[in-house]
Amino acid sequence: MAGTGSAAAAAAVRGLARPGPGTRTAGWRRLLGPKETLRLLEGSVVHREGALLALNKPPGLPVLGRPGDLSLDALLPALRRRLGLPAELHVVKAPAREYSGLVLLSSCYHTTKKLQQFFTDARWRGQYPATYRAITVGVPAEVEGEISAGLSWQQQGDRAMVVPVPAPGRRSLARKDVKSTLTRYRVLSAVGGCALLQLQPRTAFPEQLQVHLTLLLCPALGDHKHSSSVGRVLGVPFFLSPESAPAHTQVLDEELLSRLGLSPRQLHRLPLHIHLQELVLPEGPLCAPPPPYFLHTLRCLGLPEH
Numbered sequence: 422m423a424g425t426g427s428a429a430a431a432a433a434v435r436g437l438a439r440p441g442p443g444t445r446t447a448g449w450r451r452l453l454g455p456k457e458t459l460r461l462l463e464g465s466v467v468h469r470e471g472a473l474l475a476l477n478k479p480p481g482l483p484v485l486g487r488p489g490d491l492s493l494d495a496l497l498p499a500l501r502r503r504l505g506l507p508a509e510l511h512v513v514k515a516p517a518r519e520y521s522g523l524v525l526l527s528s529c530y531h532t533t534k535k536l537q538q539f540f541t542d543a544r545w546r547g548q549y550p551a552t553y554r555a556i557t558v559g560v561p562a563e564v565e566g567e568i569s570a571g572l573s574w575q576q577q578g579d580r581a582m583v584v585p586v587p588a589p590g591r592r593s594l595a596r597k598d599v600k601s602t603l604t605r606y607r608v609l610s611a612v613g614g615c616a617l618l619q620l621q622p623r624t625a626f627p628e629q630l631q632v633h634l635t636l637l638l639c640p641a642l643g644d645h646k647h648s649s650s651v652g653r654v655l656g657v658p659f660f661l662s663p664e665s666a667p668a669h670t671q672v673l674d675e676e677l678l679s680r681l682g683l684s685p686r687q688l689h690r691l692p693l694h695i696h697l698q699e700l701v702l703p704e705g706p707l708c709a710p711p712p713p714y715f716l717h718t719l720r721c722l723g724l725p726e727h
Contacts, residue, residue: 458482459496463503467709472529474510475700477709480692483518493524501528513537514551514700517627522553522697523709539703549605549621550701553630554711554727556694556718558648558673559639559658560616565607568633571599572626577663582646583628584663585636602626604633612723613680615642619727620695630695636660642718643693645670681721694718 453461461479468475478493486492497510508528513536515524527533543550571589574581589599603623610617616639620630631647634640638658640648649666651658670689678685696711710716719726 455491455496455499458491459499459503462493462496462500466504467523468707469504472508472527472532474504474506474526474528475707475709476524476526477712478516478521478524479712480519480521484512484515484524497526514540516553516695516697519693520553520695520697521712521715523700523707525700525702525707536702543701544623544625547623548701549623551622551697552699552701553620553622554609554696554698554715555618555620555630555634556642556715556722556724557616557618557634557637557639558614558642558671558677559637559651560611560614561606561608561618561637561639566605568604568606568636570602570633570636572602572629572632573599575663577667580668582663582668583626583632585632600624600626602629602633604630606633606637609727610725613677615677615722615724617719617724617727631693640671641693641695643671643691645689645691645693648672681718 462476465477465479466474467477483490483492485494493515494512497512501508501510506528510526510528511530511533513525513527513533516522525536527536540550571586571594572583573586573589573593575584576582586593586599589601593599594601601624605621605623607619608616609619618634618639620633622629628647631641631644634644635647635650638651638660640651646668648671649669650661650663652661652666653659671691673681673683673688678688683691692714694715696715697709698711699706699708701707711719716726
């Protein structure tokens with residue numbers, strides 16, 4: 422564990438904020454402290470049975486962090502005490518820092534390992550135990566399909582980026598320099614050039630969903646890291662290599678900004694609209710509703726809630 426309770430995380434608060442008065446889709450503005458984040462997590466419990474506990478994580482909260490950073494891991498001891506749980510909590514499965522959605526915790530070490538193995542085995546059997554929702558800028562050409570690509574880490578200047586690798590060779594795959602990845606997608610609704618997608622990753626790689634969406638030429642709304650890989654000429658999208666398209670704040674046209682009620686200066690605060698909505702466990706599915714800013718965006722865009 423990174424520390425014990427809110428005191429362990431009090432040294433720094435990075436990346437987690439909440440809407441201020443009048444905030445719309447621009448979303449998380451005011452940084453939260455450890456005590457506020459702890460109360461937020463305590464109120465986000467969506468399932469509690471036996472050794473299992475499920476939370477609905479806000480975006481911007483990392484699961485792990487360096488000593489002194491605010492993270493879920495650092496808050497688990499205090500959360501356990503607040504909820505009156507007798508044993509230490511372990512993370513079974515959780516979405517990435519910038520994603521919202523289901524966090525599965527367990528107070529039993531053997532249950533944790535058993536469920537982690539269950540998710541691994543399910544992927545090997547060709548099953549899809551995790552289901553995400555994403556709002557995209559752009560609509561896929563096909564209503565449903567699969568995105569298959571090699572992904573690898575690449576150093577670009579002073580930062581490491583996840584990049585797609587076309588036709589990776591056997592040697593690079595064997596050395597694990599590149600990983601073959603697969604995501605199944607389905608368009609749930611589409612209006613005015615934006616879409617609500619269901620995403621089910623078969624593999625697990627950092628930022629896989631964001632990169633796969635750019636390969637569909639439909640970057641996630643609020644993706645300020647990979648959306649620059651999709652360019653447009655006369656409204657027609659095309660893919661740019663990461664080397665020629667350095668990461669920057671997502672660019673939206675005036676019409677879309679108006680629908681969202683945003684100004685260009687607010688764009689850098691727009692959170693990533695990818696949400697882990699469902700996990701299938703041996704006992705059945707667990708679900709977590711999207712956060713308020715996600716639902717607000719759906720309403721602004723005229724996309725039905727699914």
